[in-house]
Amino acid sequence: METLELTQEEQFQARIDADIRIEPKDWMPDAYRKTLIRQISQHAHSELVGMLPEGNWITRAPSLKRKSILLAKVQDEAGHGLYLYSAAETLGASRDQMLADLHSGKAKYSSIFNYPTLSWADMGCVGWLVDGAAILNQVPLCRTSYGPYARAMVRVCKEESFHQRQGFEIMQTLCEGAPVQKEMAQEALNRWWWPTLMMFGPKDADSPNTAQSMNWRIKRFTNDELRQKFVDMMVPQAEFLGLTVPDPAVKWNADKNGYDFGDVDWEEFWNVVKGNGLCNQERLGARVKAHEEGAWVREAALAHAAKRKQRASEV
Amino acid sequence: MQVAPPTTHTPETQTQLFRYVLQLADTSLILAHRLSEWCGHGPILEQDLALANIALDFLGEARSYYQYAAELEGQGRTEDDLAYLRSAVEYRNPLLVEQPNGDFAATIVRQFIYDTFHYHLLQQLQAGPDTQLAAIAEKSVKEAAYHLKWSSEWIIRLGDGTEESRRRVEQAIASLWRYAGELTTPNATEKELQAAGLVPDYAAMLPQMEAHVARVFEEATLPVPQGVFMQKGGKDGRHTEHLGYLLTELQYMQRTYPGLTW
Numbered sequence: 001m002e003t004l005e006l007t008q009e010e011q012f013q014a015r016i017d018a019d020i021r022i023e024p025k026d027w028m029p030d031a032y033r034k035t036l037i038r039q040i041s042q043h044a045h046s047e048l049v050g051m052l053p054e055g056n057w058i059t060r061a062p063s064l065k066r067k068s069i070l071l072a073k074v075q076d077e078a079g080h081g082l083y084l085y086s087a088a089e090t091l092g093a094s095r096d097q098m099l100a101d102l103h104s105g106k107a108k109y110s111s112i113f114n115y116p117t118l119s120w121a122d123m124g125c126v127g128w129l130v131d132g133a134a135i136l137n138q139v140p141l142c143r144t145s146y147g148p149y150a151r152a153m154v155r156v157c158k159e160e161s162f163h164q165r166q167g168f169e170i171m172q173t174l175c176e177g178a179p180v181q182k183e184m185a186q187e188a189l190n191r192w193w194w195p196t197l198m199m200f201g202p203k204d205a206d207s208p209n210t211a212q213s214m215n216w217r218i219k220r221f222t223n224d225e226l227r228q229k230f231v232d233m234m235v236p237q238a239e240f241l242g243l244t245v246p247d248p249a250v251k252w253n254a255d256k257n258g259y260d261f262g263d264v265d266w267e268e269f270w271n272v273v274k275g276n277g278l279c280n281q282e283r284l285g286a287r288v289k290a291h292e293e294g295a296w297v298r299e300a301a302l303a304h305a306a307k308r309k310q311r312a313s314e315v
Numbered sequence: 316m317q318v319a320p321p322t323t324h325t326p327e328t329q330t331q332l333f334r335y336v337l338q339l340a341d342t343s344l345i346l347a348h349r350l351s352e353w354c355g356h357g358p359i360l361e362q363d364l365a366l367a368n369i370a371l372d373f374l375g376e377a378r379s380y381y382q383y384a385a386e387l388e389g390q391g392r393t394e395d396d397l398a399y400l401r402s403a404v405e406y407r408n409p410l411l412v413e414q415p416n417g418d419f420a421a422t423i424v425r426q427f428i429y430d431t432f433h434y435h436l437l438q439q440l441q442a443g444p445d446t447q448l449a450a451i452a453e454k455s456v457k458e459a460a461y462h463l464k465w466s467s468e469w470i471i472r473l474g475d476g477t478e479e480s481r482r483r484v485e486q487a488i489a490s491l492w493r494y495a496g497e498l499t500t501p502n503a504t505e506k507e508l509q510a511a512g513l514v515p516d517y518a519a520m521l522p523q524m525e526a527h528v529a530r531v532f533e534e535a536t537l538p539v540p541q542g543v544f545m546q547k548g549g550k551d552g553r554h555t556e557h558l559g560y561l562l563t564e565l566q567y568m569q570r571t572y573p574g575l576t577w
Contacts (some may be wrong), residue, residue: 051355051363058351062568062577063395064344064381067351068374074354075367082360120568120577170577178575286356294358296483297419300476307475 016217021147024090032216035209036146037091038107039218041098044084045109047077048102049283053117054126062120069166070123076159083152090148103288105275112199114277121174121181121188127167129189129196129234135160136230137200140220168237175241182242189238190246197261198269200227232258322445328511333387334504335514336448337397338407338550340380344398345558346412346429347373348565350422358419365465369426372458379451399569403558410549411494413558420473420483424491427466427531431524432498434459439515448513467531474535481537488540496545499524505550 006014008027015022022028051074058074061067085095101107112130117123138160141153174185201207201223213219221229231250238245249262272280324332350370357363381394411429416422437459440452473484499517501509508514532539548554568577 048355048360055355058354059348059564060567062572062575064374064378064398066577068371068378071351071354071367071371071374075364075371078355078360078364078367082364085360173577177577178572180572181575290356290358294362294419296477296479297358297362297473300480301472303480304472304476 013215016145016215019143019145019217021150022145023147031212032218033091035213035216035218036149037088037093039213040084040088040091040149041093041101042108042110044081044088044098045102045107046113047081047084049109049113049287051077051081052283052286053113053115053279054123056117057120057123060120061123066123066170073127073163073166076163080152080156080159083155084149087146087148087152091146099291103284103291105284108273110199111269111272111277112195113283114272114280115191115195116279118191119184119188121171121184122192124167124170124174124185125188125192127163127165128171128237129167129192130199131160131164131167132234133196133199133230135164136226136233143217143220145217171241171243175243185241186243189243193246194264194268195272197227197230197264198272200224200230202266202269228258231261235259321447324445328508328513329387331504331507331511332445332448332513333384334407335508336380336384336387338504340377340384340397341406341408342412343373343377343380345406345408345561347371347377348561349412349414349416349425352416353422362419366422369458369462369465372455372462376451376455376458379454383447383451395569399566403554403562404552406549406554406558406562407552408549408558409494409497410546410555411491411498413549413555413561414491414494415557417487417490418483420480421487421491423466423469423473424484424487426462427470428491428495429498430459430463430466431527432495432520434463435520435524436515439520443513443515445513463527467527470531470537471535474532474537484535484537488537492540492543493546496543497547497549500545500547502550 009029012022012026012028012032015026022032054070054074054077058067058071061070085098088098089095098107102109112133117126135157138153138157142150142157144150144153171185174181204210204222204224207223210219210222214222235245235250247262249260251260253260271277275281347370350366350373353363353366354370355363357366377398378394381397384397385392385394411425414421414425434456437452437456441449441456443449443452470484473480475481499521501514501517505514505517509516529539549558
């Protein structure tokens with residue numbers, strides 16, 4: 001009897017609390033819808049922009065096998081972008097609008113892609129660290145409350161774990177190779193370590209959206225929790241590779257059963273978010289250029305389809 | 316699956332076959348490399364995926380040919396030695412596939428010209444007497460059929476799309492058609508292998524290829540180019556200036572750090 005008296009919002013929260021998935025046709029609060037569109041489209045944009053730093057090495061991969069794996073990996077990212085845009089479309093967002101928001105700078109994408117890829121070892125670090133961090137962020141999303149997003153993430157995560165393994169394997173091959181290769185690996189780790197710690201977002205105390213997202217079960221762990229997990233996972237892997245994490249404060253802490261580590265340079269983080277990373281202009285510029293230069297192709301496809309339809313109706 | 320035993324050849328034929336398989340390998344690799352340059356820059360996400368897909372098919376095919384070429388040569392060279400440690404004048408791909416991507420229309424026209432030849436070539440090779448070449452062709456012809464469908468559909472869309480797309484596709488045809496003739500003009504190696512029955516007779520493939528082009532161009536409302544002077548030389552190592560830059564990039568790591576494992 002009592003359930004009849006619950007408001008729509010209360011019924012919605014009750015479903016969330018009972019871990020019942022929300023589906024496209026279900027009622028949902030506007031703010032939940034908006035938060036999801038923002039998060040999913042941001043995630044889709046990250047896949048799209050994320051093609052560029054690795055795409056930068058496809059034409060220079062050091063062997064045919066590596067070239068083939070790297071190309072397949074970057075292609076997977078395009079595929080992830082596609083599933084995610086489709087998931088956002090189930091919430092009423094249009095792909096054209098989402099892309100327009102990316103191109104105007106209104107929508108964000110993961111800041112990690114605003115760092116340059118300077119050596120082959122960066123392909124190792126992007127797979128091992130960046131995809132490793134992405135997996136920690138994304139695995140909980142396979143249980144996120146919105147059905148289409150959760151299902152898209154199941155596919156994404158399967159492929160991401162393969163990406164991470166190939167990244168680690170690139171690092172391992174470098175570390176077992178000639179001294180010049182090991183130096184290349186260490187140099188890349190030095191550049192990528194801190195930016196990947198930033199991928200988990202601001203400290204919990206500075207993350208205003210976390211509480212609501214946790215409550216809606218869109219998010220399942222806080223930024224700081226995930227960052228700690230990442231460090232705990234990666235420090236032993238770096239040791240296994242014979243590499244040194246560029247943080248003198250890293251130290252095992254038996255009391256918390258995890259590593260202590262130094263503080264991220266938040267000034268750098270906010271600068272890159274604001275558009276002042278080394279590659280912000282290039283990355284967004286490349287996306288805008290591809291979109292603008294592709295306009296005539298998309299128009300031609302539409303015009304041709306319309307002509308066909310017209311002809312079919314005349315027969 | 317039953318694997319047929321490798322075909323045995325006379326030493327002379329084996330040398331010629333090595334050259335021919337290397338030519339096929341270089342062709343697939345260079346085209347794959349060009350297509351891979353599109354990755355992340357395609358006109359729409361779905362076509363970005365399609366271009367990468369096709370690039371991956373060609374890359375896979377190239378690797379099969381390089382591995383077979385290395386085997387035929389029997390000097391202990393690997394697929395990577397053959398791809399990364401030969402200079403432009405040693406590369407044996409036809410001129411068409413090394414041409415820069417240009418705009419999407421140029422990429423489509425280059426692809427359509429090559430796909431038309433490639434599909435018909437593989438159809439013949441899969442029934443040829445060399446079991447390994449036939450096996451590679453049998454696997455690749457399914458992919459080539461899809462590539463040809465894809466590029467044919469785009470020729471039609473662009474030709475019978477908007478004024479701009481028509482202008483662009485006509486421009487691309489005007490600049491690339493001159494490289495079509497080399498594909499079906501046998502060089503000395505191909506002639507000898509044709510005589511030995513190992514390489515199909517290109518003249519016999521032409522009617523079907525021309526019929527396909529005529530069908531697609533008609534639907535695209537485009538005129539089939541006539542009387543174009545045909546360039547050649549790539550299959551004998553005389554390339555356009557574009558190949559040197561492509562190889563500089565492709566071979567950068569292996570040239571900078573010789574002899575390492577990646």
